[in-house]
Amino acid sequence: MMPLISSTSMLQQARENGYAITAFNVHTLEMLQAVVEAASETNSPLIIQSTVGTVKHLGPEYIAAAAKVAADQTGLPIALHLDHCTDFATIIQCIRAGYTSVMIDASMLPFEENIQRTLSVMEVAAAAGVNVEAELGKVGGVEDDIVVDERDAMLADPDDCQLFIERTNVLTLAPAIGTAHGIYKGEPNIDFERIAKIAEKVEVPLVLHGGSGIPAEQVRKAVSLGMSKMNVATELRIAFSDAIKEVFTKSPEENDPRKYMVPAKEAVKRLAIEKMELCGCIGKAGTLK
Numbered sequence: 001m002m003p004l005i006s007s008t009s010m011l012q013q014a015r016e017n018g019y020a021i022t023a024f025n026v027h028t029l030e031m032l033q034a035v036v037e038a039a040s041e042t043n044s045p046l047i048i049q050s051t052v053g054t055v056k057h058l059g060p061e062y063i064a065a066a067a068k069v070a071a072d073q074t075g076l077p078i079a080l081h082l083d084h085c086t087d088f089a090t091i092i093q094c095i096r097a098g099y100t101s102v103m104i105d106a107s108m109l110p111f112e113e114n115i116q117r118t119l120s121v122m123e124v125a126a127a128a129g130v131n132v133e134a135e136l137g138k139v140g141g142v143e144d145d146i147v148v149d150e151r152d153a154m155l156a157d158p159d160d161c162q163l164f165i166e167r168t169n170v171l172t173l174a175p176a177i178g179t180a181h182g183i184y185k186g187e188p189n190i191d192f193e194r195i196a197k198i199a200e201k202v203e204v205p206l207v208l209h210g211g212s213g214i215p216a217e218q219v220r221k222a223v224s225l226g227m228s229k230m231n232v233a234t235e236l237r238i239a240f241s242d243a244i245k246e247v248f249t250k251s252p253e254e255n256d257p258r259k260y261m262v263p264a265k266e267a268v269k270r271l272a273i274e275k276m277e278l279c280g281c282i283g284k285a286g287t288l289k
């Protein structure tokens, strides 16, 4: 009987060994099953994650129950993570439901308040054996029109990262380094030098947000520099939805959900395996201590 595990040890091991764990945002049972099958077929550790919106949509108990079945049936190291949460109540609700990792996103607050918010979540999380991810700087949306000066101000400062870790001892950090949520119109503008500087100053696993649509070479480079978790959300949603649209284009009268959910699930699974290959976490499930 394999329970869900905290994301702490798998991320630390990834950081020590220069690869990254893929963290997939799921919105339906089929999407969850798809990323679990991807991990199972490739013997990879896995982080299943949901946004606050999905928690409200499905209910944290349903999501946690499905993730627990996945861990039990596959025997893989699987963590269940709450992505970008700003409110304390949802964090507590998810921990109670069985989430093993939570993100407190207080990056919009002043530095000192971000530290205090992170510390208060860590106190609760520690009691439950749950990992905490904090954010510094602001990960933009691709729709945001940002001028260069503003962009620079949004990115995480390496010295701030060091101070933040010293003050909080948080075990996972998402520093803004130029990626954005959504799908990039052109190439993403990743500040690799900044990743290297941050990784030099802090030893904790770093999280690459906005992993959808980053060119393969850039993902590999970011991972080699110290990014130990890559979040993928939008691209999975698109693969899932496009597969469903294709079924309805061919058969507009289709009314058996299995007929469109099966290809949608396959599309998500294929994409998840591609992302795992890029991150280098394939085959790493058995190596976890």
Ligand SMILES: [Zn+2]
Residues within 6 Å of the ligand: 084, 139, 181, 209, 210, 231
């Ligand atoms: Zn994010």
